[in-house]
Amino acid sequence: MSVDINMNGGPVILKAKDFATDQDVRWCPGCGDYSILKQVQTVLADLGKQPHETVFVSGIGCSSRFPYYMETYGMHSIHGRAPAFAAGLKMSNPELGIWVITGDGDGLSIGGNHLMHLFRRNFNLNVLLFNNQIYGLTKGQYSPTSEENKRTSSTPYGSIDHPVNPIALALGCEATFVARSMDRDVKHLKDMLVQADGHTGTSFLEIYQNCNIFNDGAFFSFTEKATKPSTTIFLENGQPLVFGAENEKGIRLDGFKPQVVDLNSGKYSKDDLWVHDESDLIKAQILSRFFDDHHTNEHALPRPFGVFYRTERPCYEDLLFGQIEKATGTLGDGNLDKLLAGSNTWEIK
Amino acid sequence: MPVLQTLFLIFGSKLFSYNMKTQMLEKEAVIIKFAGDSGDGMQLTGGLFTDDTAISGSDLATFPDFPAEIRAPAGTLAGVSGFQLHFGSREIFTPGDRFDILVAMNAAALKVNLGQLVPGATIIINEDGFDSKNLRLAKYPDGVNPLEDGSLSGYHIIKIPVTKMTREALKDSTLGTKEQDRCKNMLVLGLLLWRYNRTMDTTLKFLQAKFKNKPDILAANETVLQAGYHLGDTREDFTDRYDVKPAQLAKGTYRSIMGNDSLVLGLITASKKAGLPIFYGSYPITPASSILHSLAKYKNFGVKTFQAEDEIAAVCSAIGASYGGNIGVTGTSGPGLALKGEAIGLAVMLELPLVICNIQRGGPSTGLPTKTEQSDLLQAYYGRNGECPLPIVSASTPADAFDAAYEAVRIAIQHMTPVILLSDGYIANGAEPWKFPKAADIPEIKVEFASARENGTPFMPYARDERRVRQWAIPGTPGLLHRVGGLEKEDVTGNVSYDPANHEHMVKTREAKVELIAEHIPEQKMEAGSDHGDLLILGWGSTYGVCQAVTRGLMEVGYKVGHAHLRYLRPFPRNLGELMSRFEKVMIPEINNGQLAKIIRDKYLLPVVQYNKIQGTPITNEELYDFAVSLL
Numbered sequence: 012m013s014v015d016i017n018m019n020g021g022p023v024i025l026k027a028k029d030f031a032t033d034q035d036v037r038w039c040p041g042c043g044d045y046s047i048l049k050q051v052q053t054v055l056a057d058l059g060k061q062p063h064e065t066v067f068v069s070g071i072g073c074s075s076r077f078p079y080y081m082e083t084y085g086m087h088s089i090h091g092r093a094p095a096f097a098a099g100l101k102m103s104n105p106e107l108g109i110w111v112i113t114g115d116g117d118g119l120s121i122g123g124n125h126l127m128h129l130f131r132r133n134f135n136l137n138v139l140l141f142n143n144q145i146y147g148l149t150k151g152q153y154s155p156t157s158e159e160n161k162r163t164s165s166t167p168y169g170s171i172d173h174p175v176n177p178i179a180l181a182l183g184c185e186a187t188f189v190a191r192s193m194d195r196d197v198k199h200l201k202d203m204l205v206q207a208d209g210h211t212g213t214s215f216l217e218i219y220q221n222c223n224i225f226n227d228g229a230f231f232s233f234t235e236k237a238t239k240p241s242t243t244i245f246l247e248n249g250q251p252l253v254f255g256a257e258n259e260k261g262i263r264l265d266g267f268k269p270q271v272v273d274l275n276s277g278k279y280s281k282d283d284l285w286v287h288d289e290s291d292l293i294k295a296q297i298l299s300r301f302f303d304d305h306h307t308n309e310h311a312l313p314r315p316f317g318v319f320y321r322t323e324r325p326c327y328e329d330l331l332f333g334q335i336e337k338a339t340g341t342l343g344d345g346n347l348d349k350l351l352a353g354s355n356t357w358e359i360k
Numbered sequence: 361m362p363v364l365q366t367l368f369l370i371f372g373s374k375l376f377s378y379n380m381k382t383q384m385l386e387k388e389a390v391i392i393k394f395a396g397d398s399g400d401g402m403q404l405t406g407g408l409f410t411d412d413t414a415i416s417g418s419d420l421a422t423f424p425d426f427p428a429e430i431r432a433p434a435g436t437l438a439g440v441s442g443f444q445l446h447f448g449s450r451e452i453f454t455p456g457d458r459f460d461i462l463v464a465m466n467a468a469a470l471k472v473n474l475g476q477l478v479p480g481a482t483i484i485i486n487e488d489g490f491d492s493k494n495l496r497l498a499k500y501p502d503g504v505n506p507l508e509d510g511s512l513s514g515y516h517i518i519k520i521p522v523t524k525m526t527r528e529a530l531k532d533s534t535l536g537t538k539e540q541d542r543c544k545n546m547l548v549l550g551l552l553l554w555r556y557n558r559t560m561d562t563t564l565k566f567l568q569a570k571f572k573n574k575p576d577i578l579a580a581n582e583t584v585l586q587a588g589y590h591l592g593d594t595r596e597d598f599t600d601r602y603d604v605k606p607a608q609l610a611k612g613t614y615r616s617i618m619g620n621d622s623l624v625l626g627l628i629t630a631s632k633k634a635g636l637p638i639f640y641g642s643y644p645i646t647p648a649s650s651i652l653h654s655l656a657k658y659k660n661f662g663v664k665t666f667q668a669e670d671e672i673a674a675v676c677s678a679i680g681a682s683y684g685g686n687i688g689v690t691g692t693s694g695p696g697l698a699l700k701g702e703a704i705g706l707a708v709m710l711e712l713p714l715v716i717c718n719i720q721r722g723g724p725s726t727g728l729p730t731k732t733e734q735s736d737l738l739q740a741y742y743g744r745n746g747e748c749p750l751p752i753v754s755a756s757t758p759a760d761a762f763d764a765a766y767e768a769v770r771i772a773i774q775h776m777t778p779v780i781l782l783s784d785g786y787i788a789n790g791a792e793p794w795k796f797p798k799a800a801d802i803p804e805i806k807v808e809f810a811s812a813r814e815n816g817t818p819f820m821p822y823a824r825d826e827r828r829v830r831q832w833a834i835p836g837t838p839g840l841l842h843r844v845g846g847l848e849k850e851d852v853t854g855n856v857s858y859d860p861a862n863h864e865h866m867v868k869t870r871e872a873k874v875e876l877i878a879e880h881i882p883e884q885k886m887e888a889g890s891d892h893g894d895l896l897i898l899g900w901g902s903t904y905g906v907c908q909a910v911t912r913g914l915m916e917v918g919y920k921v922g923h924a925h926l927r928y929l930r931p932f933p934r935n936l937g938e939l940m941s942r943f944e945k946v947m948i949p950e951i952n953n954g955q956l957a958k959i960i961r962d963k964y965l966l967p968v969v970q971y972n973k974i975q976g977t978p979i980t981n982e983e984l985y986d987f988a989v990s991l992l
Contacts, residue, residue, distance in 0.1 A: 032843070034855065063838045068680075071846075078843050079856065084835035086683060087845025088676070089706050095641075095673035099680025099688065100835070102664055103639055107684070107835055125676075128669040331664060338659035345661030347632050347799035351625060353615045355562065357415050359795075360611060 027052040043194035043220035054204040065108045068097040070117040074141035077112040091122025094129035101134045105328045109136035115156040130184035132327040137214045145226035179299040187212035190318045193219040195234040246317030251284035295320035389448025391456035396465025398441040401545035406443025412562045413447045414616035417606025420447035423455035424789040428729040435497035440472045449605040453905035457980040467498035482516040488523035529587040543584040550588020617794040619758035619787035624654040626765025634805035637662040639681030641674040646729040647785040648719040651691045671699035682712045685834040691717035705744040713772035720784040722976045731976025732786035735952040740780040747867045749874040752929040754782040756904035759794035786902040812839025821854040828873035884933035892942035893920030900926040910984045
């Protein structure tokens with residue numbers, strides 16, 4: 012629940028529905044976006060966020076309609092550029108809680124450049140990347156995260172593009188918070204949203220999201236009960252990497268090589284397993300490479316969900332304001348008359 | 361025995377040469393061209409001589425002209441970098457057509473500039489730049505040396521072994537030869553300061569500040585500067601010194617200013633007067649980069665600069681900053697404006713303040729990065745998808761960029777719109793004396809952010825006042841929650857709307873908002889001449905100087921002409937049509953293929969005459985004068 016100042020100046024207790032606008036939500040029925048929208052509204056209320064201090068900034072695509080449905084401030088900008096708008100907004104108004112909403116096409120294709128620079132600069136804001144491995148709004152072309160050989164309207168003979176690995180990309184750019192979740196695990200998603208928001212710096216949360224019209228079931232092997240235990244691994248800081256329906260499997264490191272081990276075989280115990288350390292960038296990068304296609308590779312390592320990496324680094328806006336403060340401290344508040352006169356003047360009498 | 365020779369015998373040559381050999385001549389105006397390799401420091405030499413000239417009270421105009429490459433192959437024609445300075449005791453409007461003095465640091469510099477000398481001009485030549493290698497690189501045929509073949513006989517040639525003399529002056533220095541040679545521009549500068557009856561004070565002050573942490577380099581530069589100055593005193597063939605009296609400019613305090621610096625001061629002044637910080641998002645591009653460099657220095661004025669990852673991010677960050685309540689500004693040149701087009705369209709839709717500075721250069725594509733052109737006017741007008749009008753203001757001279765920048769910010773804020781501010785390479789790098797204003801005399805820019813409705817009615821982000829201007833509602837303000845975006849807005853509520861009639865209404869509304877700005881800008885005034893007559897010279901941007909000079913020249917010989925220069929290119933001043941109708945003919949000179957002429961014809965159905973030059977260089981007085989006469 013949350014408290015905001017209402018029109019009359021008094022406090023109001025806010026619930027998830029108070030973060031919903033009066034606009035009709037126009038995603039396709041059954042779209043994974045509905046779940047994400049609901050969890051974001053719930054988490055904001057739970058965290059006691061103030062709507063007027065929160066801004067959602069998006070680009071173009073299905074996911075980017077998000078701001079219209081949030082009773083906060085919002086900007087539905089242009090394709091791929093949400094990170095740049097958000098950066099400018101943060102530098103002008105650093106107290107705002109900013110959420111960048113993007114998708115696999117918006118954030119990794121047309122806007123890939125901006126995402127990369129957003130990560131390295133480390134503004135204090137959150138990026139939610141809805142990955143559905145397809146272009147939905149333009150009716151079903153393959154996306155930069157689509158698997159090879161994917162047949163779509165623009166690839167009738169199958170896609171010959173090799174997919175990008177969003178988590179590896181974020182780690183490569185040294186994002187300071189890198190995590191993955193999914194639309195269909197509400198509890199995990201909420202937890203990741205809370206952690207992303209709690210991180211000071213740019214938080215990157217990739218969310219596997221089902222497009223039931225153009226790419227239905229792309230992530231079912233990770234999200235559905237029957238397969239989820241064996242295809243996914245949920246990361247917890249300080250805990251060994253175990254997975255499986257009975258937690259019967261684990262991951263150990265053989266040098267730099269991850270290896271799936273059977274904990275029931277008697278050969279390995281939990282003590283032999285890789286213990287997740289969110290502060291270890293090298294290990295996070297190895298984890299990010301648990302990326303084999305489960306449809307084509309039966310020996311694929313389980314797909315990790317949770318926080319891959321988390322570190323503290325000064326935020327860009329703090330450094331910027333620090334420089335301004337320092338310059339003002341040293342030189343004093345800028346004097347306009349002195350500025351206009353410059354260093355060399357002469358009189359005409 | 362003549363008296364002078366007797367004196368020589370008595371006092372010795374030194375005293376004689378110091379005091380008796382030279383005579384002081386008065387000059388009304390002088391045009392100097394400094395030319396050398398792009399590594400010869402000609403821009404610095406020209407700049408320093410300009411500063412000193414300004415302080416001496418002359419009116420002046422400059423035209424730096426350099427290759428796009430930082431260090432084009434040494435000695436080649438392509439690598440020649442030049443700096444042109446026109447100064448005098450009368451009003452100076454342009455850097456001038458032809459040079460009285462050429463400083464040629466090598467054979468290529470001579471060859472490139474020879475065609476632009478006045479008959480009998482003085483050429484100061486660095487002999488060391490005319491060896492066989494230099495001659496070959498300058499594409500002189502084998503065995504041809506212009507210093508020896510008599511081809512320069514119509515000029516007054518002063519040959520100086522600049523490189524050798526620099527090394528000689530620095531024979532006790534610990535600097536290596538390469539570093540010593542980098543001081544050779546100071547020899548030339550010293551000599552010219554002597555020749556124009558100046559002191560070395562300003563230059564020494566500059567050097568001391570620039571090299572305060574490099575005492576050996578400072579000492580070397582000072583030594584060579586002094587050597588050049590004393591060369592004037594000692595060499596027998598320097599018989600004349602020239603005195604250019606201060607110009608009769610309006611009374612007041614002046615400084616010298618370059619166009620991009622003046623633009624920066626205009627932005628900062630507007631920021632102070634509006635009480636809002638400037639946020640400048642930009643990506644390096646010639647010739648706009650120096651705006652970023654300058655603004656980055658002024659952090660204590662609250663200026664935020666952001667070197668974005670590309671042109672698009674630059675403008676988007678500026679829009680984000682405007683949304684957050686800063687004055688979002690981005691700066692670029694033609695190719696960058698093309699990249700920013702989509703985002704500027706969004707700013708038109710969002711109806712947020714934004715200033716886009718476009719320092720034009722030769723195009724299309726990469727074009728001529730270091731050369732000037734006025735060829736982005738149509739891009740500024742029409743270079744976006746959809747019906748996407750926005751106001752356009754333009755700077756006419758280096759000092760005028762100050763007022764233009766202030767106006768751009770004022771219009772952006774008060775009319776909630778992106779504004780394109782056009783300048784060009786010629787204005788950006790040119791310098792002129794500027795009678796700068798007092799801060800207190802500059803009007804405030806009133807800013808009114810939206811605040812929560814007291815009666816509790818919901819905030820309507822796209823409700824408008826009589827100027828069709830919506831309110832600026834800053835995130836973080838309670839009671840104003842709303843969403844903005846690029847999808848068509850429903851009038852008043854700002855909700856997404858696909859309603860056909862609403863779209864047409866909104867297109868017309870955005871257009872009307874821009875057109876109504878005409879009610880809030882001054883009427884078009886005349887810059888020179890009568891307000892009716894046979895010919896109106898209608899200019900915009902950096903043709904200001906040549907339009908002034910030509911108009912005054914024509915008036916002097918009795919023609920009935922006038923000059924009007926447009927600051928406001930969209931909307932036009934409300935009296936422009938009426939003003940043009942008072943002349944028999946309207947002629948529009950532009951450094952493009954006729955872009956303003958096209959717009960004026962379209963809007964006013966007037967058969968205007970166009971004069972166009974598209975060579976990456978300014979229009980000369982001579983050619984425009986001749987063309988104007990042909991119309992009269």
